[in-house]
């Protein structure tokens with residue numbers, strides 16, 4: 264049994280093996296790598312296997328061996344397993360949230376606990392719809408039985424990012440399993456521990472080999488999963504850059520592929536959303552939509568804010584007041600709103616974007632979080648929120664995904680102009696529209712080229728909704744029941760001559 268939370272003061276670094284075929288094992292090569300705590304950057308939380316393609320081979324073999332019996336079960340058996348895992352996760356929820364905060368730097372109250380809650384909700388949701396992975400019967404006459412079966416794809420290779428590992432795992436593992444697939448999961452190098460712990464909680468409720476987790480480098484383990492002929496589907500969440508490579512490699516062998524990629528999502532404020540009665544709620548919603556409390560490390564962050572010129576100054580003032588009130592600090596502290604950036608490399612990249620943005624002619628620095636120093640003796644990758652106003656939509660900082668707590672603000676006058684600017688992006692993941700005029704709000708929502716548009720709210724994905732990207736933000740849908748049927752099953756038609 265592994266430990267559930269890790270004592271960060273300890274000098275004893277535990278080894279945390281990976282799960283292959285129901286066994287907790289080291290990598291074939293015997294190499295290990297450190298899992299570092301981003302909020303105490305000199306602390307190693309655990310060592311995890313630095314695996315190789317040989318480990319992927321083992322995991323695929325285990326998943327293939329487990330597949331026939333798993334897919335053959337009555338759906339209620341898979342449903343029961345998911346419900347048992349949900350209960351087991353719920354019993355460990357607080358420890359898992361603490362481990363999330365340690366592993367990712369996401370603050371316990373604002374992000375880590377909600378991530379665990381989402382995982383539990385999705386396990387129960389997909390358990391609930393287990394019987395819906397079903398086919399149809401065509402009314403083809405009395406002498407014919409013509410029906411379809413929604414059959415699982417086989418072994419799914421699930422590749423995860425570091426920003427909210429449990430939540431992204433929750434978007435893949437329950438749906439893939441309940442549809443009758445088995446899994447090889449690869450967590451991100453920078454945040455592997457919660458996925459190992461989730462596997463440990465789930466393992467007693469699943470036959471050996473149904474769920475396997477292999478840790479290691481993306482270019483080694485990730486690449487081996489994408490290339491492996493025994494992986495029937497690659498379900499990838501990560502950057503558009505790596506996603507393009509994954510799509511090419513998986514496409515070359517015609518494997519099923521879903522890609523959930525990056526974003527640079529627009530958030531559009533109409534004057535009616537910034538009246539004296541509405542301005543506070545809209546500013547709070549824009550803050551939430553920007554995912555400041557996740558350090559902006561969210562693919563759906565509304566990181567390009569378009570504010571109508573009539574309300575531009577008062578709205579900026581209101582928003583700056585809300586954002587500057589956020590407490591940045593130790594993710595494990597209850598009163599922390601915003602934790603740490605994941606790594607030194609990511610921290611440096613965000614700072615570089617901000618410095619470049621600050622050098623643009625005419626930019627107004629409303630908040631500058633680059634030199635932020637947290638209270639106490641903390642040596643992690645802390646950064647405060649940054650807001651740059653009077654930005655042009657064609658600057659690099661307005662076009663590229665910063666993946667940090669950096670919001671750019673762009674003024675607009677005409678609705679056609681703002682829709683054109685919102686759509687002038689190679690991304691199309693999420694969008695936010697703020698207006699009290701329903702026609703105006705929905706007309707804008709329909710014109711925006713994004714897979715998910717929210718009106719007058721800025722929260723995260725909710726169970727049952729569709730989710731996925733337009734343009735270079737992704738391919739495929741997995742999150743809803745419709746997405747899961749399309750993403751984790753294939754249709755077989757059977758035509759029988761009767762009599």
Ligand code: NAD
Nearest residue numbers: 423424425450451481482485486501502505523524525562
């Ligand atoms: P990343 O693309 O660098 O890595 C994602 C995963 O891919 C990691 O597990 C990594 O090890 C693996 N990987 C790297 N090279 C690989 C290769 N050649 N073959 C196979 N796998 C490989 O992304 P990241 O930095 O971990 O996460 C941040 C990115 O993820 C952002 O762009 C963000 O927008 C995106 N993201 C998207 C969603 C979504 O739902 N659309 C959700 C979360 C994060």
